[in-house]
């Protein structure tokens with residue numbers, strides 16, 4: 001059976017205290033030092049993923065890379081690389097032919113290029129399928145709210161990043177107006193220059209507020225460690241697809257804005273009868289798009305480091321979407337802060353938005 005592996009890490013301190021209950025009783029500095037010194041380990045054995053196309057089954061492993069998001073960002077890069085490489089070597093020893101880089105293991109540094117140089121197996125960030133599924137989910141949500149892209153304003157927050165740039169390049173041509181939101185003016189202007197001959201209304205900004213306040217569709221995919229989208233920033237009836245982990249959208253948005261549709265980006269129904277044997281907060285059978293990309297490539301026996309580095313190839317975003325459909329991977333409905341959104345919930349959001357727009 002073909003094998004894959006996927007590297008995960010604790011996103012926040014709560015993930016640690018859920019795994020290690022003793023951590024609640026110790027000073028955080030001590031817990032962080034323990035995590036920093038801990039070796040990567042195999043967190044679970046994944047079974048039951050089966051292609052809807054060929055009927056072939058694959059198996060895999062979640063490899064835990066014990067570093068929090070904060071540590072990934074703040075510790076010296078060579079130290080962080082060493083830990084990710086060590087995790088990749090565990091994948092290699094377990095017989096995986098491909099390893100996916102989860103959350104900040106693909107954000108830090110050069111998006112997997114250095115990691116790949118130290119391993120004998122294929123490496124993918126999973127970002128191509130993350131982009132494809134975030135785009136698909138956002139369009140579906142807009143359709144439910146009866147918003148036409150060609151009449152609407154799009155904002156991509158974190159537009160200068162790996163996922164953000166590919167998302168902006170693919171989506172902006174369908175919208176009336178697009179805000180490219182980054183934190184560095186040179187980078188946002190350079191991204192804007194990709195559109196210069198296309199007769200589109202494109203605005204680059206480093207102000208998240210300016211970028212999102214009139215947007216009907218927001219894809220937010222920054223690598224900020226804290227929340228960057230707050231309730232007062234959003235227009236009634238807007239769709240906010242939060243792809244970032246840790247999340248970009250404050251939970252307060254779901255609590256106080258009953259006229260805004262927040263959806264989690266990149267939640268996928270995996271074909272077969274998958275058992276992940278690891279709780280990453282989803283119901284059985286669902287996985288993140290980046291995890292799913294690793295599985296799709298394994299089913300396809302496509303071992304050529306599909307998504308690597310910070311510059312994604314938009315043709316590959318389209319290609320992985322086709323491969324996902326071929327093997328039976330699909331968008332898993334809408335979820336908002338771990339809660340499933342029913343069509344009734346979405347209908348209510350639409351009604352509230354209409355009421356609030358009239359005010």
Ligand SMILES: NC(=O)c1ccc[n+]([C@@H]2O[C@H](COP(=O)([O-])OP(=O)(O)OC[C@H]3O[C@@H](n4cnc5c(N)ncnc54)[C@H](OP(=O)(O)O)[C@@H]3O)[C@@H](O)[C@H]2O)c1
Nearest residue numbers: 103158159160161162163222223224244245266288289290
């Ligand atoms: N849901 C999923 O399946 C999935 C899959 C993969 C990744 N992710 C998540 O997606 C996010 C982005 O990943 P990526 O690979 O695209 O990262 P990336 O290439 O590092 O891009 C991050 C973007 O966010 C901007 N940014 C960073 N810190 C910021 C801050 N404090 N405020 C505002 N903007 C900020 C960056 O600006 P600069 O260009 O100026 O640095 C850049 O535009 C991460 O949270 C990652 O965990 C989710």
